[in-house]
Amino acid sequence: MEETNLLNKELDESVQGTATMVESIQDGSKKLYLESYGCQMNFSDSEIVASILCKSGYSTTRNALDADVILMNTCSIRENAEQRVRNKLRQYQKQKKQNPSLVIGILGCMAERLKKQLLEEEKLVDLVAGPDSYRDLPNLIDEVEGGQKAVNVLLSREETYADIAPVRLGKNGVTAFISIMRGCDNMCSFCVVPFTRGRERSRDPESIVQEAQELFDQGYREVTLLGQNVNSYRWNITKKNELIDPSKPTVSFAQLLEKVALVSPLLRVRYSTSHPKDMTDDVLHTMAEYPNICKYVHLPVQSGNSNVLARMNRGYTREWYLERIAAIRRIMPEASISTDIITGFCDETEDEHQDTVSLMEACNFDYAYMFSYSEREKTLAERKFEDNVPAEVKQRRLNEVQALQHEMAFRNNAKTLGNLYEVLVEGISKRSDDEVYGRNSQNLTVIFPKNNFKPGDYAMVRITEYTSATVKGVVEN
Ligand code: 5AD
Numbered sequence: 001m002e003e004t005n006l007l008n009k010e011l012d013e014s015v016q017g018t019a020t021m022v023e024s025i026q027d028g029s030k031k032l033y034l035e036s037y038g039c040q041m042n043f044s045d046s047e048i049v050a051s052i053l054c055k056s057g058y059s060t061t062r063n064a065l066d067a068d069v070i071l072m073n074t075c076s077i078r079e080n081a082e083q084r085v086r087n088k089l090r091q092y093q094k095q096k097k098q099n100p101s102l103v104i105g106i107l108g109c110m111a112e113r114l115k116k117q118l119l120e121e122e123k124l125v126d127l128v129a130g131p132d133s134y135r136d137l138p139n140l141i142d143e144v145e146g147g148q149k150a151v152n153v154l155l156s157r158e159e160t161y162a163d164i165a166p167v168r169l170g171k172n173g174v175t176a177f178i179s180i181m182r183g184c185d186n187m188c189s190f191c192v193v194p195f196t197r198g199r200e201r202s203r204d205p206e207s208i209v210q211e212a213q214e215l216f217d218q219g220y221r222e223v224t225l226l227g228q229n230v231n232s233y234r235w236n237i238t239k240k241n242e243l244i245d246p247s248k249p250t251v252s253f254a255q256l257l258e259k260v261a262l263v264s265p266l267l268r269v270r271y272s273t274s275h276p277k278d279m280t281d282d283v284l285h286t287m288a289e290y291p292n293i294c295k296y297v298h299l300p301v302q303s304g305n306s307n308v309l310a311r312m313n314r315g316y317t318r319e320w321y322l323e324r325i326a327a328i329r330r331i332m333p334e335a336s337i338s339t340d341i342i343t344g345f346c347d348e349t350e351d352e353h354q355d356t357v358s359l360m361e362a363c364n365f366d367y368a369y370m371f372s373y374s375e376r377e378k379t380l381a382e383r384k385f386e387d388n389v390p391a392e393v394k395q396r397r398l399n400e401v402q403a404l405q406h407e408m409a410f411r412n413n414a415k416t417l418g419n420l421y422e423v424l425v426e427g428i429s430k431r432s433d434d435e436v437y438g439r440n441s442q443n444l445t446v447i448f449p450k451n452n453f454k455p456g457d458y459a460m461v462r463i464t465e466y467t468s469a470t471v472k473g474v475v476e477n
């Protein structure tokens with residue numbers, strides 16, 4: 001995607017593999033336990049899975065021990081993400097020994113990548129369903145209950161699940177994801193996503209706007225439009241700029257953003273993730289024009305060195321990236337910017353690494369998701385290059401960029417002191433029942449006294465304290 005990244009601290013934990021368990025939704029005869037790992041897209045897909053299975057008579061449970069069916073929606077982006085899922089599956093296999101009718105299935109990227117391996121060689125699951133086969137889940141579960149093993153890992157060029165109303169599993173009732181496209185055609189050399197999620201396809205804009213409207217009507221106040229590379233969203237036009245249906249208009253990502261922003265000035269709009277090579281000024285101008293489009297851009301750079309970027313097949317140079325950052329600052333001076341960084345990619349020299357450090361300083365990122373390179377089977381990098389930066393060097397470089405980012409976030413948060421922000425309340429603070437938390441347009445988490453605020457309210461908050469992760473403030477009328 002840009003493997004869709006997580007936009008706040010709480011969700012950030014989930015990229016590290018913290019699972020979510022779904023709420024109990026309705027009383028069906030059979031109980032489903034769904035656990036999600038990885039990116040926002042997986043969390044959004046789990047809401048589609050819940051919708052499909054609730055229609056087939058399942059209800060969800062938060063307790064795996066209660067379940068008739070356990071489904072794990074998984075991530076393959078790095079090796080350690082997969083290992084964590086295997087450990088969890090082993091644990092569920094023990095539960096199956098006590099309860100042999102339990103169905104254990106794997107969904108998402110690991111299902112697509114490993115196909116029958118988890119079923120036949122590792123014997124960890126009964127069912128394997130790739131990201132484009134969720135409509136088939138009721139049949140697949142039936143097959144397992146009939147005594148067979150079930151697999152569907154067909155990737156589609158069309159499936160967008162546009163007609164399926166997701167069952168909202170997030171708990172706050174204020175913020176929701178809307179998936180606007182699937183797949184990725186970019187082929188960054190380190191990335192497994194094009195293999196696990198297939199070709200890029202955009203979803204019908206009308207169904208997206210309708211979903212946003214319905215969410216707003218239900219009381220939601222923020223939607224995040226999701227795609228692996230949202231800037232290449234296009235409707236009714238091919239990649240070669242050929243019109244598909246001449247009787248209908250085409251829709252670009254900037255136009256889609258505007259349509260969603262027009263649902264209501266009270267509905268905040270975010271999106272994730274952008275690709276620097278496709279991030280155009282028209283999107284930035286649309287963002288600047290609508291106060292309810294949040295002034296936050298997640299623009300993964302991966303490396304600050306043009307040769308490394310070429311090996312990564314990213315399609316842009318250091319200079320191009322710096323120019324895009326300058327465009328954001330020019331068009332939206334108040335915007336915050338975050339990024340993704342990989343340390344220790346194949347053949348990365350110390351000087352090349354230092355270019356990443358200097359780029360981070362030049363961009364003054366508000367937040368960064370930082371990883372050390374993990375070689376993935378089948379990717380271009382695995383076939384073309386050697387994974388030759390020693391683990392300890394990758395780690396040392398990672399520590400270095402993390403320390404720098406921590407320092408920059410602290411400095412940036414210090415600058416918010418005394419500023420007044422509109423904050424959308426999301427819930428009660430984890431640390432104190434007397435405080436609520438929410439985010440400002442720049443995606444900064446703000447904590448302040450609860451007063452009479454409830455989730456979904458907007459509050460004007462003046463910042464009085466800060467750390468590198470959050471800021472605190474007091475409400476002003
Ligand atoms: N190794 C390490 N990090 C990776 N990412 C994607 N693939 C890999 C990999 N093989 C990171 C990129 C991407 C983010 C979601 O995960 O930074 O933007």
Ligand code: SF4
Nearest residue numbers: 001002003184188191
């Ligand atoms: Fe993101 Fe590149 Fe992977 Fe596509 S191939 S998901 S753009 S990192």
